[in-house]
Amino acid sequence: MSISVVLFTSDLRLYDHPPLRAALDGTELTVPLFVRDRAVDGAGFAVPNRLAFLADCLRDLDAGLRERGGRLVVREGDLVDQVCKVVTEADADEVHMASDASAHAQRREERLRRALEAEGVRLHVHDTVTTAVAPGAVIPAGSDHFAVFTPYFRRWSDELVRDALGAPRKVRVPDGVGSEPLPSRDDVRGISEGLAAGGEQEGRKRLTAWLRGPVSAYEERHDDLAGDATSHLSPHLHFGTLSPVELVHRARRAGGPGAEAFVRQLAWRDFHRQVLAARPDAGSADYRPRHDHWRSEREARDDIEAWREGRTGYPVVDAAMRQLRHEGWMHNRGRLLTASFLAKTLYVDWRIGARHFLDLLVDGDVANNQLNWQWVAGTGTDTRPNRVFNPVTQAKRYDPDGGYVRRWVAELAGVEGRTVHEPWRLPDDERAALDYPDPIIDLSDGLARFKQARGR
Numbered sequence: 003m004s005i006s007v008v009l010f011t012s013d014l015r016l017y018d019h020p021p022l023r024a025a026l027d028g029t030e031l032t033v034p035l036f037v038r039d040r041a042v043d044g045a046g047f048a049v050p051n052r053l054a055f056l057a058d059c060l061r062d063l064d065a066g067l068r069e070r071g072g073r074l075v076v077r078e079g080d081l082v083d084q085v086c087k088v089v090t091e092a093d094a095d096e097v098h099m100a101s102d103a104s105a106h107a108q109r110r111e112e113r114l115r116r117a118l119e120a121e122g123v124r125l126h127v128h129d130t131v132t133t134a135v136a137p138g139a140v141i142p143a144g145s146d147h148f149a150v151f152t153p154y155f156r157r158w159s160d161e162l163v164r165d166a167l168g169a170p171r172k173v174r175v176p177d178g179v180g181s182e183p184l185p186s187r188d189d190v191r192g193i194s195e196g197l198a199a200g201g202e203q204e205g206r207k208r209l210t211a212w213l214r215g216p217v218s219a220y221e222e223r224h225d226d227l228a229g230d231a232t233s234h235l236s237p238h239l240h241f242g243t244l245s246p247v248e249l250v251h252r253a254r255r256a257g258g259p260g261a262e263a264f265v266r267q268l269a270w271r272d273f274h275r276q277v278l279a280a281r282p283d284a285g286s287a288d289y290r291p292r293h294d295h296w297r298s299e300r301e302a303r304d305d306i307e308a309w310r311e312g313r314t315g316y317p318v319v320d321a322a323m324r325q326l327r328h329e330g331w332m333h334n335r336g337r338l339l340t341a342s343f344l345a346k347t348l349y350v351d352w353r354i355g356a357r358h359f360l361d362l363l364v365d366g367d368v369a370n371n372q373l374n375w376q377w378v379a380g381t382g383t384d385t386r387p388n389r390v391f392n393p394v395t396q397a398k399r400y401d402p403d404g405g406y407v408r409r410w411v412a413e414l415a416g417v418e419g420r421t422v423h424e425p426w427r428l429p430d431d432e433r434a435a436l437d438y439p440d441p442i443i444d445l446s447d448g449l450a451r452f453k454q455a456r457g458r
């Protein structure tokens with residue numbers, strides 16, 4: 003009997019899963035395997051919000067496989083050792099998995115290939131599982147990746163995206179391959195109160211609901227902080243419970259300016275992945291060094307703490323930081339504002355902010371998080387690296403009625419109108435009655451320090 007192993011990583015789904023399809027087409031029996039990789043824990047990536055969401059995803063994947071006659075095998079330990087063990091136990095001939103962009107994923111793939119080759123087992127790595135267009139599929143003349151989004155997007159848009167695959171009808175798993183118990187979100191301590199539920203079924207429901215209506219208003223409303231009119235699909239894309247290929251096709255079929263704007267955001271996701279695949283060190287080192295002497299954790303302890311806690315005295319910044327803590331997710335406009343406030347206004351090393359985001363974000367992702375932080379800090383791919391977002395102007399533009407601030411900053415819930423964005427303008431007695439801090443920095447001082455640091 004021919005036997006294969008499918009190693010699931012950031013692709014925890016049954017729909018549109020090329021490695022699973024290839025394994026099922028090529029062999030009689032297949033072991034669907036997920037390894038809880040110790041290296042991920044060791045690198046500090048196994049944080050409560052993502053562990054809880056992951057547990058939902060694994061349970062849902064197992065349930066989907068069981069409906070089709072199979073089951074999920076879960077192991078824990080060194081990923082390469084565990085895959086080799088399962089290969090031996092199942093007497094498998096081949097292993098299938100998705101390619102991925104990060105340095106960790108690239109090293110993991112290489113180690114696994116060598117270990118399996120030594121056993122005479124072939125590793126098949128499939129592209130366009132975690133991206134719509136594979137890193138390296140479109141490249142500019144004279145370079146191995148695009149460093150600017152707009153020309154990348156032009157080429158990305160012309161690229162043929164492969165057809166999406168359906169889910170398998172039947173999965174036959176060999177006997178005798180043991181599994182550890184599936185994790186449960188109930189066993190995870192310290193998760194955000196408002197954390198979304200994970201799993202492919204949940205993701206597909208959200209996607210269908212999104213494409214049926216709200217996507218049509220996405221172009222006009224995506225920056226409306228209080229309206230919360232974005233898809234919230236990022237955790238599903240991060241864990242791969244939804245396929246980017248399927249999303250691109252379904253959004254294009256839905257059509258219209260909203261769907262087009264949404265597809266453009268999916269291209270941003272691929273863009274960052276092709277940067278990271280070509281420059282794996284961009285997860286921690288400046289992509290474009292600007293000779294910054296950032297303030298460190300020690301030098302800016304109180305400012306960093308106020309930022310993390312949502313007590314900076316700038317209501318929109320505080321609202322977004324509290325949303326992050328409460329939901330393990332933050333609106334994109336909030337991410338831009340809070341990151342700019344930390345890196346530029348407070349002139350704190352972007353890595354400190356990126357780490358805090360990764361500690362809480364359910365969609366926390368090396369490519370998207372680190373490279374967006376670099377974009378905001380001006381060390382990344384932004385063609386205007388010295389732009390600084392003014393949190394008051396931005397708040398008035400993107401939260402004109404103050405609904406977002408009032409939702410997240412309870413101390414300001416009773417402040418009416420736009421003054422909620424500038425509580426320091428309230429009459430003295432009203433201001434004094436609020437248990438809300440004064441701004442920790444004057445915006446013009448922050449701007450002057452940043453300009454000086456950048457030699458402007």
Ligand SMILES: Cc1cc2nc3c(=O)[nH]c(=O)nc-3n(C[C@H](O)[C@H](O)[C@H](O)COP(=O)(O)OP(=O)(O)OC[C@H]3O[C@@H](n4cnc5c(N)ncnc54)[C@H](O)[C@@H]3O)c2cc1C
Pocket residue numbers: 224232233234235236237239240264267268270271274332333334335337338341359363365366367368370371372374375378
């Ligand atoms: C400082 C900072 C940190 C960020 N960290 C992350 C992160 O860790 N993980 C993450 O998935 N996104 C990150 N983003 C990008 C973006 O904010 C989120 O993807 C988005 O807010 C998720 O909400 P949504 O699913 O409703 O997005 P939608 O607006 O509905 O967009 C659809 C999808 O497009 C992709 N997308 C949208 N904007 C971007 C972008 N700027 N870069 C790359 N992909 C994008 C996401 O996969 C998203 O789910 C970060 C942005 C900033 C400025």
